[in-house]
Amino acid sequence: MTIHDSAVPALSVWVALESPTHHVPGVNGMMDLVASEVEGLPIAVERIPGRDGLGDSLVLRAGVDNGEKAVALMSHLDTVHPVGTTAKDLPVRVEGDRLYGPGVYDMKGGAWLALQAFKDAAKAGAARRPMVFLFTPDEEIGSPTTRGLIEDIGGRSMAVLVTEPAREGGKIVTARKGVGRFEVKIEGRPAHSGSRHADGRNAIREAAHQILAVEAMTDYSRGITTTVALVGGGTAANVIPQHAWFSVDCRVTTVADGAAMEKRILGLKPHDPDVKVTVSGGMNRPPYEKSAEVAALYEKARAIAAASGFDLQDCPMTGGGSDGNFTAALGVPTLDGLGIDGDGAHTLQEYGLIPSIAPRRALIKGLLETL
CATH class of the missing domain: 3.40.630.10 (Zn peptidases)
Incomplete structure (x- = not known):
C-alpha cells in the first residue's frame, strides 16, 4: 500500500x-x-x-x-x-x-x-x-x-x-553507552626482509599482538566492548615494516568503567621491548x-x-x-x-x-x- x-x-x-x-x-x-x-x-x-x-x-x-x-x-x-x-x-x-x-x-x-x-x-x-x-x-x-x-x-x-x-x-x-576513541601508533625498525630480516623489528607483528590484547578487553557481562576496525602499516612487500597503526572503539555502560578502560588502553605496553607503542585519544562521549x-x-x-x-x-x-x-x-x-x-x-x-x-x-x- x-x-x-x-x-x-x-x-x-x-x-x-x-x-x-x-x-x-x-x-x-x-x-x-x-x-x-x-x-x-x-x-x-x-x-x-x-x-x-x-x-x-x-x-x-x-x-x-x-x-x-x-x-x-x-x-x-x-x-x-x-x-x-x-x-x-x-x-x-x-x-x-x-x-x-x-x-x-x-x-x-x-x-x-x-x-x-x-x-x-x-x-x-x-x-x-x-x-x-x-x-x-x-x-x-x-x-x-x-x-x-x-x-x-x-x-x-x-x-x-x-x-x-x-x-x-x-x-x-x-x-x-559511553564511547571512547583511541589511535595506536607503532614504530619498529625497518630492514630488508630477505638479506637483513633479523635486524628488523616488525611494527605490524607488534600491532597484531596489541590488537589481540585490545579485543580481549571486551566483557559482555559488563557491557564493555572494544573493537579494532581500522588498521594500516608497512611500505613494501620486501621491507620489514617500520610503522603500523590501528584505531580502537570502546563502549561502556558506566562512568567508572569508562575511566578504567581509558586507563587500560592508554597504558598499552610493547610486546617487543625494541618497538615503540604510542596511544592517544580517550572517552569521547560519557555514558x-x-x-x-x-x-x-x-x-x-x-x-x-x-x-x-x-x-x-x-x-x-x-x-x-x-x-x-x-x-x-x-x-x-x-x-x-x-x-x-x-x-x-x-x-x-x-x-x-x-x-x-x-x-x-x-x-x-x-x-x-x-x-
Missing part, C-alpha cells in the same frame, strides 16, 4: 541535498534550508560559523521569555554517505510506506519532523517556557567543534530532546544513564503519546552514542531516539517510515508545549 503524506516532498528535498560531515557546502546548505523554513515566523535565528574545516551551527529560539529554563531540541544535519550516493547507490525514492535516501533515518527525518513541531509550537504560542533548537554539523565524527555549544545549551535547559532515529519499531532511547529524572520525563512523553493514540516504549541501553550523552552526563533529563522510525542507518538500504512522521511530530509538539 502506498501511503501519501504531505511531508514526503519537503523531506525529500532535505535528503536529496547530500551533506556528509566534511562536505561544508552540503552541510551549510542544510543550515540554509532550516533558516529559510522559519522566515517570517516568531523564531529568532542565530548562525554560528563553523571552524576546523567543518560547517556552521544554527540556533533557533522561540516561546515565552519568562525566565524559566528552556526545553531544548537537538539535531545534527551531517550524514555519513559520500556525495554521489543519491545518483547511484541510494536514490531518493518512495517505495510503499518507505522513503529511501542517505541520511533520511539518521537523522534528517527526525530533524525535519522536529522542526515542523517547533514551528507549530512557536506559531501556537502555547509553550510554558522558552524553546531552543540546536542544529549541528559534526555529530557523525563525535561533535568535536560543537560539544561546548551542546553542553552550554543543554546545561541551561530543563530537558533536552534529541531527534536521533527511533529504535526497534518506534522505541525511544533513554540510555546510551547516558536512565536516571530517575530521565524516567520521569519518559513517563510524561508516554502520556502525551497515549493521548495521540500510540503506545510509546523505550529500549534497553543502546550501544550507539549521540549528543544526548553529553547533556545526560550533565544531569539534564534527556530523551533520545525521538526521530523518524525506519532502518538501515549508515547503509545503502537506509529508509524512514512515512507513517511514523505525523505521530512523532505531534509527540514533540506536545512535549514542547507541556514541559
Whole structure:
C-alpha cells in the first residue's frame, strides 16, 4: 500500500541535498534550508560559523521569555554517505510506506519532523517556557567543534530532546553507552626482509599482538566492548615494516568503567621491548544513564503519546552514542531516539517510515508545549 503524506516532498528535498560531515557546502546548505523554513515566523535565528574545516551551527529560539529554563531540541544535519550516493547507490525514492535516501533515518527525518513541531509550537504560542533548537554539523565524527555549544545549551535547559532515529519499531532511547576513541601508533625498525630480516623489528607483528590484547578487553557481562576496525602499516612487500597503526572503539555502560578502560588502553605496553607503542585519544562521549529524572520525563512523553493514540516504549541501553550523552552526563533529563522510525542507518538500504512522521511530530509538539 502506498501511503501519501504531505511531508514526503519537503523531506525529500532535505535528503536529496547530500551533506556528509566534511562536505561544508552540503552541510551549510542544510543550515540554509532550516533558516529559510522559519522566515517570517516568531523564531529568532542565530548562525554560528563553523571552524576546523567543518560547517556552521544554527540556533533557533522561540516561546515565552519568562525566565524559566528552556526545553531544548537537538539535531545534527551531517550524514555519513559520500556525495554521489543519491545518483547511484541510494536514490531518493518512495517505495510503499518507505522513503529511501542517505541520511533520511539518521537523522534528517527526525530533524525535519522536529522542526515542523517547533514551528507549530512557536506559531501556537502555547509553550510554558522558552524553546531552543540546536542544529549541528559534526555529530557523525563525535561533535568535536560543537560539544561546548551542546553542553552550554543543554546545561541551561530543563530537558533536552534529541531527534536521533527511533529504535526497534518506534522505541525511544533513554540510555546510551559511553564511547571512547583511541589511535595506536607503532614504530619498529625497518630492514630488508630477505638479506637483513633479523635486524628488523616488525611494527605490524607488534600491532597484531596489541590488537589481540585490545579485543580481549571486551566483557559482555559488563557491557564493555572494544573493537579494532581500522588498521594500516608497512611500505613494501620486501621491507620489514617500520610503522603500523590501528584505531580502537570502546563502549561502556558506566562512568567508572569508562575511566578504567581509558586507563587500560592508554597504558598499552610493547610486546617487543625494541618497538615503540604510542596511544592517544580517550572517552569521547560519557555514558547516558536512565536516571530517575530521565524516567520521569519518559513517563510524561508516554502520556502525551497515549493521548495521540500510540503506545510509546523505550529500549534497553543502546550501544550507539549521540549528543544526548553529553547533556545526560550533565544531569539534564534527556530523551533520545525521538526521530523518524525506519532502518538501515549508515547503509545503502537506509529508509524512514512515512507513517511514523505525523505521530512523532505531534509527540514533540506536545512535549514542547507541556514541559
